[in-house]
Amino acid sequence: MTNILRTQNLTKTYQGKEAVNSVNMNIKQGEIYGFLGPNGAGKTTVMKMITNLVKPTYGEIEFFGEKMTERSYEMLKRMGCIIEYPVFYDKLTAKENLILHGEYMGYYDKQAMGEALELVKLTGIDNKPVKQFSLGMKQRLGIARAVMTKPELLILDEPINGLDPLGIKEMREVFRMLSQEYGMTLLISSHLLAEIEQIADTIGVIREGVLLEEVAMQTIRGGNTEYIELITNESSKAVYVLEH
Ligand code: ATP
Secondary structure (H helix, E strand, O other): OOEEEEEEEEEEEEOOEEEEEEEOOEEEOOOEEEEEOOOOOOHHHHHHHHOOOOOOOEEEEEEOOEEOOOOOHHHHOOEEEEOOOOOOOOOOEHHHHHHHHHHHHOOOOHHHHHHHHHHOOOOOOOOOEHHHOOHHHHHHHHHHHHHOOOOOEEEEOOOOOOOOHHHHHHHHHHHHHHHHOOOOEEEEEEOOHHHHOOOOOEEEEEEOOEEEEEEEHHHHOOOOOEEEEEEEEOOEEEEEEEOO
16 A cells, blocks of 8 residues: 655654654545544644645644645635534534535535535435534434545544544444545544544554554554553553564
């Protein structure tokens, strides 16, 4: 598999303090990359640099083998992202929110909207005002909004945070669909290993701005020769056995 996204020595310093320190990340095309780390580890900052919201202090980002700059607008169109909670007009229906966003951004397409709503299983309730939606429904609507342009890389910052078990299950199904049916590459951050270990193909572990591990889950799910510890915080700790 080829890399869709690669970072080299990606670094961000705020007021002399390194929030992200020399991160070399490799995300393969078509995979689900779980970006794991405790609060404050630097996950959002990495995502903001990838999506051009924040300028790196140092380092490079390559997307489809091409170096990204502040003006890589065409490349950015091939990405979709939801950083933290998606925001909507509460009094408008789900559909009206998507139409408004699509028209404002200049890419409204009725068919693409219908497909996106179906994908996140909101067809049938898309005429309800968003204020009646649960957090999980809002997250899924956020995904529908982000995938209307059919991005090749979808970046989701803590999309499972705060969801109940049913919401988590539904969200995982959406991830699987996006990956398997649409061939989309997903970068999903979480501070809980249990939330992403079942769906991720690769897990990157970040702590205090440093990418400690980048592990293929296929390796982890296999044999028994080497121990690897993925620790995010005390409530989310796992020891895996690596096969060689
Ligand atoms: P969380 O899940 O809590 O958002 P995170 O892993 O996404 O955690 P970041 O939000 O990227 O972590 O933060 C990494 C570090 O950078 C933290 O110490 C944070 O306080 C700091 N930081 C982030 N944004 C800024 C900013 N705009 N100015 C100063 N410091 C910042």
